[in-house]
Structure formats: structure tokens, C-alpha cells
Amino acid sequence: MTGAAAGTADEPLAGGMVNAGAVVRRGDLVERPAPRSAPALHAHLRALRERGFDGAPLPAGPVTDGRERLTFLPGDVALPPFPxxxxxxxxxxxxxxxxxxxxxxxxxxxxxxxxxxxxxxxxxxxxxxxxxxxxxxxxxxxxxxxxxxxxxxxxxxxxxxxxxxxxxxxxxxxxxxxxxxxxxxxxxxxxxxxxxxxxxxxxxxxxxxxxxxxxxxxxxxxxxxxxxxxxxxxxxxxxxxxxxxxxxxxxxxxxxxxxxxxxxxxxxxxxxxxx
The missing domain is CATH 1.10.510.10 (Transferase(Phosphotransferase) domain 1)
Known part of the structure; x- marks a missing residue:
């Protein structure tokens, strides 16, 4: 979910090399290519939140057509050259x-x-x-x-x-x-x-x-x-x-x-x- 963590719905998120141009914010969700480990990773992200760690996105539904949906985390993300x-x-x-x-x-x-x-x-x-x-x-x-x-x-x-x-x-x-x-x-x-x-x-x-x-x-x-x-x-x-x-x-x-x-x-x- 690399990208500028601010903006409006249907906004491409910049940053990163692997998923450049393939990450999009839609309202409160971010849609991006899913890693092969997505099922196990999503279970882990949910477990983190259940145990009180709120510093990671939550999965929002299953992987569909090779893409995952995660909750958008508002804030500032530094992109190079780093401020x-x-x-x-x-x-x-x-x-x-x-x-x-x-x-x-x-x-x-x-x-x-x-x-x-x-x-x-x-x-x-x-x-x-x-x-x-x-x-x-x-x-x-x-x-x-x-x-x-x-x-x-x-x-x-x-x-x-x-x-x-x-x-x-x-x-x-x-x-x-x-x-x-x-x-x-x-x-x-x-x-x-x-x-x-x-x-x-x-x-x-x-x-x-x-x-x-x-x-x-x-x-x-x-x-x-x-x-x-x-x-x-x-x-x-x-x-x-x-x-x-x-x-x-x-x-x-x-x-x-x-x-x-x-x-x-x-x-x-x-x-x-x-x-």
C-alpha cells in the first residue's frame, strides 16, 4: 500500500516500484495487487487488530481477480527525496x-x-x-x-x-x-x-x-x-x-x-x- 496517504476517492497512489501505477484509493479503501501470501497475511493483519495493534491496514473482503482491498490509513507518507x-x-x-x-x-x-x-x-x-x-x-x-x-x-x-x-x-x-x-x-x-x-x-x-x-x-x-x-x-x-x-x-x-x-x-x- 505504498503511496501518499492522503487524498480523495478513486485516486492513484504514488510511490514504490513493484506496484507502481497499480494501487488505487477508493474512498476508505485501497485496492492493490494481492501478494501470493494474501490469505495467511490477511489472517495475520486481522489478528494484529484483534490484539490491539491499530498500526496496520485491515483486509476488506477476499482477494478478487488477483487484487486485495485494505482499509485506508490517513496521514502523511514521505516520498523521495525525503522531506x-x-x-x-x-x-x-x-x-x-x-x-x-x-x-x-x-x-x-x-x-x-x-x-x-x-x-x-x-x-x-x-x-x-x-x-x-x-x-x-x-x-x-x-x-x-x-x-x-x-x-x-x-x-x-x-x-x-x-x-x-x-x-x-x-x-x-x-x-x-x-x-x-x-x-x-x-x-x-x-x-x-x-x-x-x-x-x-x-x-x-x-x-x-x-x-x-x-x-x-x-x-x-x-x-x-x-x-x-x-x-x-x-x-x-x-x-x-x-x-x-x-x-x-x-x-x-x-x-x-x-x-x-x-x-x-x-x-x-x-x-x-x-x-
């Missing part, structure tokens, strides 16, 4: 808190282990709960500068909470090299400090903080492999973006090298008090 209001420290802290609420609620919900959960960006080790796996700015709904809901659960799959947090850090710290960040993010973001704020907002315990930098590197490698598969399959959206960025793996090489070089810096920031 400064979405990158404040308070906004970042609220993203961590929202993800923690999702995980705490999901932990009590059994899921169908035989469902066709997507493996694209999922935790290679699997895990005990259903992770979102794509908490990018385009998939977070804000109200009054605070993250209140997550949309677009297409990539949800079993995993470790730490994996989901690492994926979130890629987009929100952002845990990418400065040259890559400059293409979509405001200048001057302090990545080590922002990692600490995200972890604090989430309430990440000390042992997991020590692991987070390496898991971020693992998540980056998974993202690179995902892009490689899309290119190998001839996906038009990814092929177009790949060509526009020079058709080279240099950007990914730079990104991975930068993360490895700053691993100790990130670990220190995650373990120290904020100044």
Missing part, C-alpha cells in the same frame, strides 16, 4: 517504537508456516514472528510528525525481530554510504547517532545492540541479491533504475565497504549514551 520533517530525531524514535509495538503484538500470533511467504528480503535464518521487512519511509504513515502505522506488508515473512530492525535501519539511519544517501536524504544526517536513536526508540537490549551492525551488513547483502534477481528476471522497473544509475555494481560495492569500515563506529554509538 526534513520525516527525518527528525523524534520521527526516527517513533519509527523504532512503532516497530517494537508491531513485534510485541506479532509475537503472540501463530502464523501459517506453509504459506508462500516471500523470500526476497526475508531473514535467511527464519524466525519466530512475522516481520514486515520493508519499513522504508514510503511505508510509514505519520500524523503530527509521529509514526503511527505501517503499510505494504507484501514482503512480510518469518524472521528475527533484529533482522526487521536492521532492515529498518538501512532506510531510516540511513545505514548507507554518504554518496548513496545524498540521492534521497537531507544532508548532514549523523548515521551512528541515528542508529542509537532508532535502537532506543525500539528498546533494543544491550546484547542485541552488539549484533546489530553485522545484521545490517547481512541485510544489505540480501538487498543486493534481491536486486540481482530482479535484473536477471528482466524486471522492467529495476532494469530502468539500474540503467539510470549507470548499470554498475560500484554503488553496492561502495555501500558494503562503507558499512564494514564503520562497523566499530556503529557498535560504539549503539553502546554509549547520547550526548
Amino acid at each position: 526534513s520533517w520525516a527525518m527528525t530525531e523524534d520521527a526516527l524514535r517513533s519509527v523504532g517504537a512503532l516497530l517494537r509495538r508491531l513485534h510485541d503484538t506479532s509475537a503472540g500470533i501463530p502464523f501459517d508456516t506453509d504459506a508462500p511467504w516471500p523470500g526476497d528480503l526475508s531473514d535467511p535464518r527464519g524466525g519466530p514472528l512475522l516481520c514486515h521487512n520493508d519499513v522504508c519511509p514510503e511505508n510509514v504513515v505519520f500524523r503530527d510528525g509521529r509514526a503511527v502505522a505501517l503499510i505494504d506488508f507484501d514482503l512480510a515473512a518469518p524472521g528475527r525481530p533484529l533482522w526487521d530492525l536492521a532492515m529498518t535501519a538501512l532506510y531510516w539511519a540511513p545505514a548507507v554510504d554518504p554518496a548513496t544517501a545524498a540521492t534521497a536524504y537531507p544532508a548532514g544526517l549523523d548515521v551512528p547517532r541515528r542508529l542509537r536513536i532508532l535502537a532506543d526508540g525500539y528498546g533494543l537490549p544491550a546484547p542485541r545492540r552488539a549484533e546489530l551492525p553485522l545484521v545490517i551488513e547481512e541485510a544489505t547483502a540480501a538487498c543486493r541479491a534481491f536486486v540481482a534477481r530482479k535484473l536477471a528476471d528482466g524486471d522492467p522497473a529495476y532494469t530502468r533504475v539500474w540503467a539510470a544509475r549507470g548499470g554498475s555494481w560500484e554503488r553496492w560495492d561502495r555501500r558494503q565497504a562503507w558499512l564494514a569500515a564503520n562497523r566499530a563506529v556503529f557498535a560504539a554509538a549503539l553502546s554509549e549514551a547520547l550526548g
Whole structure:
């Protein structure tokens, strides 16, 4: 359900690559292509709401003609280039808190282990709960500068909470090299400090903080492999973006090298008090 979370009925919702041009708001509902995991995913979304988590859309009926209908969640969604209001420290802290609420609620919900959960960006080790796996700015709904809901659960799959947090850090710290960040993010973001704020907002315990930098590197490698598969399959959206960025793996090489070089810096920031 990636898109601008505001507007009128029968409005195409912008944003995202996979479902670009295929997501439409009709009144209080959003209609979009349904993932293969829709039956199991819809059951999970309903269970989240039954257990008090209101930060995710609700299914509105069965999948019809390969499309699903979900409740529209009003608010603001940041699209690239990301505006400064979405990158404040308070906004970042609220993203961590929202993800923690999702995980705490999901932990009590059994899921169908035989469902066709997507493996694209999922935790290679699997895990005990259903992770979102794509908490990018385009998939977070804000109200009054605070993250209140997550949309677009297409990539949800079993995993470790730490994996989901690492994926979130890629987009929100952002845990990418400065040259890559400059293409979509405001200048001057302090990545080590922002990692600490995200972890604090989430309430990440000390042992997991020590692991987070390496898991971020693992998540980056998974993202690179995902892009490689899309290119190998001839996906038009990814092929177009790949060509526009020079058709080279240099950007990914730079990104991975930068993360490895700053691993100790990130670990220190995650373990120290904020100044």
C-alpha cells in the first residue's frame, strides 16, 4: 500500500516500484495487487487488530481477480527525496517504537508456516514472528510528525525481530554510504547517532545492540541479491533504475565497504549514551 496517504476517492497512489501505477484509493479503501501470501497475511493483519495493534491496514473482503482491498490509513507518507520533517530525531524514535509495538503484538500470533511467504528480503535464518521487512519511509504513515502505522506488508515473512530492525535501519539511519544517501536524504544526517536513536526508540537490549551492525551488513547483502534477481528476471522497473544509475555494481560495492569500515563506529554509538 505504498503511496501518499492522503487524498480523495478513486485516486492513484504514488510511490514504490513493484506496484507502481497499480494501487488505487477508493474512498476508505485501497485496492492493490494481492501478494501470493494474501490469505495467511490477511489472517495475520486481522489478528494484529484483534490484539490491539491499530498500526496496520485491515483486509476488506477476499482477494478478487488477483487484487486485495485494505482499509485506508490517513496521514502523511514521505516520498523521495525525503522531506526534513520525516527525518527528525523524534520521527526516527517513533519509527523504532512503532516497530517494537508491531513485534510485541506479532509475537503472540501463530502464523501459517506453509504459506508462500516471500523470500526476497526475508531473514535467511527464519524466525519466530512475522516481520514486515520493508519499513522504508514510503511505508510509514505519520500524523503530527509521529509514526503511527505501517503499510505494504507484501514482503512480510518469518524472521528475527533484529533482522526487521536492521532492515529498518538501512532506510531510516540511513545505514548507507554518504554518496548513496545524498540521492534521497537531507544532508548532514549523523548515521551512528541515528542508529542509537532508532535502537532506543525500539528498546533494543544491550546484547542485541552488539549484533546489530553485522545484521545490517547481512541485510544489505540480501538487498543486493534481491536486486540481482530482479535484473536477471528482466524486471522492467529495476532494469530502468539500474540503467539510470549507470548499470554498475560500484554503488553496492561502495555501500558494503562503507558499512564494514564503520562497523566499530556503529557498535560504539549503539553502546554509549547520547550526548
